[in-house]
Amino acid sequence: MSENVIEVDNIVTRLAGAVVHDGISLNIEKGKVTALIGGSGTGKSVLLKEIIGLLRPQSGKIRLFGEDVWAVDEARLMALRRRFGVLFQDGALFSSLTVEQNVALPLREHTRLPPAECLELARLKIAMAGLPVSAGSKMPSELSGGMRKRAALARALALDPELLFLDEPTSGLDPISARAFDRLIRLLSDSLGLTVFLVTHDLDTLLSMVDKIIVLAHGKVLGQGSVEDLKEIDDPWLQDYFSSRYSEEPV
Numbered sequence: 108m109s110e111n112v113i114e115v116d117n118i119v120t121r122l123a124g125a126v127v128h129d130g131i132s133l134n135i136e137k138g139k140v141t142a143l144i145g146g147s148g149t150g151k152s153v154l155l156k157e158i159i160g161l162l163r164p165q166s167g168k169i170r171l172f173g174e175d176v177w178a179v180d181e182a183r184l185m186a187l188r189r190r191f192g193v194l195f196q197d198g199a200l201f202s203s204l205t206v207e208q209n210v211a212l213p214l215r216e217h218t219r220l221p222p223a224e225c226l227e228l229a230r231l232k233i234a235m236a237g238l239p240v241s242a243g244s245k246m247p248s249e250l251s252g253g254m255r256k257r258a259a260l261a262r263a264l265a266l267d268p269e270l271l272f273l274d275e276p277t278s279g280l281d282p283i284s285a286r287a288f289d290r291l292i293r294l295l296s297d298s299l300g301l302t303v304f305l306v307t308h309d310l311d312t313l314l315s316m317v318d319k320i321i322v323l324a325h326g327k328v329l330g331q332g333s334v335e336d337l338k339e340i341d342d343p344w345l346q347d348y349f350s351s352r353y354s355e356e357p358v
Contacts, residue, residue, distance in 0.1 A: 110137040111170075112270055112302045113158060118167035120153060127153055128164065129326030140296050140303040142313055145323035146344050151306040152196070152274055154323070158304075159193060159272060160184050172269075189217055191270040192263030196278055199259065200247040206258045207233060207243035213265040229265065236261035237291050253284035257291075264295075271295075273305035277312055285309065289316045310348070 113135035120128035127150035135141050143151050156162040158169055160176050169176045171187055179187070200209050211229035214220055220228070233243050236257040247255055256276065263271060276292070277285035293316040296303050307313070313320055313334055320337060322329040322345060330340045338349055 111135060112137045112172060113304065114168075114170040115154070115158065116168040116170070118154070118157065118164045118169065120150060120157065120164045122153070126326055128167075128323075131167070131323070131326070131328055133321050133328055133331065135302065135304050136319070137302050138296070138300050139318040140293065140305070140316060141319045141321065142317045143304070143306045143321050143323065144308065144313070144348070145329075149323040150326075151323060155272055155274055155304070155306055159191065160188065189266055190268060191272060192266065192268040193272045194256070194259050194263045194274065194276055196275040200255060200262070202247055204246075205243065206238070206245055206247065206250070206261075209247070209258065210243075210262045210265055213262065217266060229261070232261040232264050233258070235264060235295070237287075251284075252279050253281075253288065256280065256284075256288060260291075268301070270302045270304070273303065273307075275306055275308065277307065277309045282311070286311065286315065292316060 111134040115131055115133045118128050118131045119126070131154065143154065145151050153162060157164050158171065158176065163177055172190060174183065174187060176184065176187070200206075201212070204212070207226055207229045210232050211225040214225040214228055215222065218225070230240065230243055234240070238254060238257050238261065242250065242254060242258065247258065250258060273292070277288055280288060289312050292303060295301055319331060320334065321331040322337060324342065324344060329342060329345065330337050334349070337345060
């Protein structure tokens with residue numbers, strides 16, 4: 108029987124008076140790569156922020172590793188956060204630090220390791236993320252978009268997390284870089300046993316490396332399962348979404 112790493116139970120969220128989530132419930136299984144999709148304004152990134160304890164919903168429960176995120180004290184929440192890594196949409200790297208300093212930062216903040224050892228471990232994470240050794244000494248501004256994503260991924264992996272959150276990880280990347288990033292995430296999940304929860308709009312990501320897809324629409328979970336499962340749902344947005352891959356191809 109699969110273990111649920113994340114359990115979202117009847118979440119209600121209102122922002123600026125508008126209902127974003129109207130009783131959302133879903134589970135994320137351990138060791139799986141699960142994608143969250145939905146149209147603009149359906150609250151995908153909002154839900155991610157609620158799960159990691161950055162934004163409080165109006166009602167409902169969110170359990171992370173079996174613990175209620177919004178019921179634990181600050182010390183326990185910090186302990187939970189050390190068990191997961193997050194790659195935000197823009198990477199959120201510190202522009203004044205080198206890549207290896209960015210990656211070493213979580214180690215310096217959350218462990219008692221000497222600075223030299225933190226940097227050494229950071230270099231290992233940089234290599235895991237598929238970057239050359241030379242990238243460690245560069246500033247984020249000196250990297251391409253794809254390399255910045257990998258640097259941000261290396262930082263998300265710094266504390267050896269059990270769970271990885273990715274917010275639009277292939278956004279802004281060219282198709283070749285995007286698919287290479289997808290393959291890297293799949294490899295890390297399979298080899299390290301990582302649970303991955305990603306917010307995406309990239310259909311090719313869903314087709315190439317995701318175990319399960321969850322669709323948000325109208326404040327609810329519209330459906331979940333494989334691409335083939337979701338194609339059977341009679342919803343205009345969902346039908347347009349899956350057909351767009353073919354309509355965008357040149358004739």
